Amino acid sequence: MLDNKIIFITGWTGSWGNELTTQLLERFNPKEIRIYSRGEHKQVEMKQKFGYNSKLKFIIGDVRDKNILWLAMKWVDTVFHLAALKHVPVCEENPWEAILTNVYWTQNVIECAMENNVESVIDISTDKAVDPFNHYGCTKACWEKMIINANINYESNTKFVCIRWWNVIGTNWSVIPLFKKQILENNKITITDPMMTRYLMSTKEAIWLIFNALEYSIWGEVFVMRMPWTTVEVVADTMIDLFWNKDTEKQIIWARPGEKNHEVLVSKNEMPFTRILNEKYFVILPQFASDEMKKKYNDFEKSSMEEFNSHNADYLSLENLKGILKNEKWLWN
Template structure:
């Protein structure tokens, strides 16, 4: 699918982008264009990949449609990763989140159609399901724009992939906890009841590719992900540090935070099919030609919602996951 193709990655210098590019290179693409705002991150990534001639770095912002259209000339596939992702930042600066996560996504859609791109893959988040914060709201709007783009007069296909937290990404709770253990001898947790979905970045990209290959456009692929208590992650990291008398401090929930995250809301479950062992697929509420027929053979999901409070990992399973991810 990617051999000898030109692939465009927005926000490609982040943790998802690094692993995505690493795995994309194994498919022997003609070119991978990495589009992001951060010059320093691009320079570091270029060095990390030994100045691989397949990689082409472009400084740009998805808020600038003309820059995007120019950068997308000749592109076959777009992976749209760029977003403002931190919940408190989006709560404090909602206009910036709107411009990047919503207007920026529409700019990606317009650039893709302008360049006759084959497929656009939008990376979404569990926070877009029944959103309680501005980040989730903006990503949910991005999902709707991506799905709606399949009704436009274009050959380009648009699909969403929705996942939970990926271990070790920028600002990840793993890095925060490890730093707090080393520097402060205490760990701050917003609420001891809090649970989240987690996956290693390697596994997340493998699932992302599967959805990319098998999607037809107009659907939301929902990754099935293990969930765990945040306090259990903290305790496993404390035990692995071999430090004693590490205190756990309860900080209180921040604005817009949930105790448990949803990957599939009660409303969405009425339009969702059980695709396989790794994915649910949410079908669009709007009419997109051929999609309901394509998924007619799959059974509807037999659950009201899919949230992070059920099927929790044990501490031993969390430890194995953290070892696999290289964090302990």
């Protein structure tokens, strides 16, 4: 699927870059992987991690700069678009910046891909885009629409698809690395709302979802993996258990502006357009589904759920979460 292709990744130096690139190199034989982001230091750090590899090409650039983005995308076959402002509080405090990066300049990625005759663009979205409550979610909801609608709005050979992710364990500044730091440094952790629920998946699973979706996709779909959920309190207790500090103090700080107590993965309005791909995946079809798409998904069942949320997903117990975390190598470094 990605063999012999030139792959372009925006936002590679974020939480995903390492695992996405490792799996791209392990599973496929790409011709080249181009890394595109702004921060020099993060790129140098990643370069050192991967050592010399002639397939990796590092380019400093901003998705807001169409000229450089266009040049950097020359001869590219496949784009993974990850670059975003993604912290809920940061987007609440800087709404215009979030609109610029996540919405306005996603159009740059779409246009540069089409103008360079890129075959496919894979965009990474989030559960926060479903019935959005915070500004980050609003920008990612627009991002999803722009990407999916690009399949019909423009005359081009480029195909677009969305993968909707949720909380990936261990990503930059997320709760699990934060709890680890707090336990080891002060033996005191800050919990938003103990009963707040979140879906969780490991980085490996998150990347796996991308490759799996690409195998199925005929483009224009939003792919969603059916993930288990747990409460923030269970996450806290699991971390306390793992790092063996039974007397860790828990301080409740309550939800921050824009944070939802419960996330939804497929909304009520999306359910009529949703098909069950298998026990692991839902696929949401666009409202303008082509005849080809209707034919392909005709035999896949619709879900009887009103929406897919933490009430009808599987529950992740402390023991199960512990099992997952024990295999997350980064946690033990």
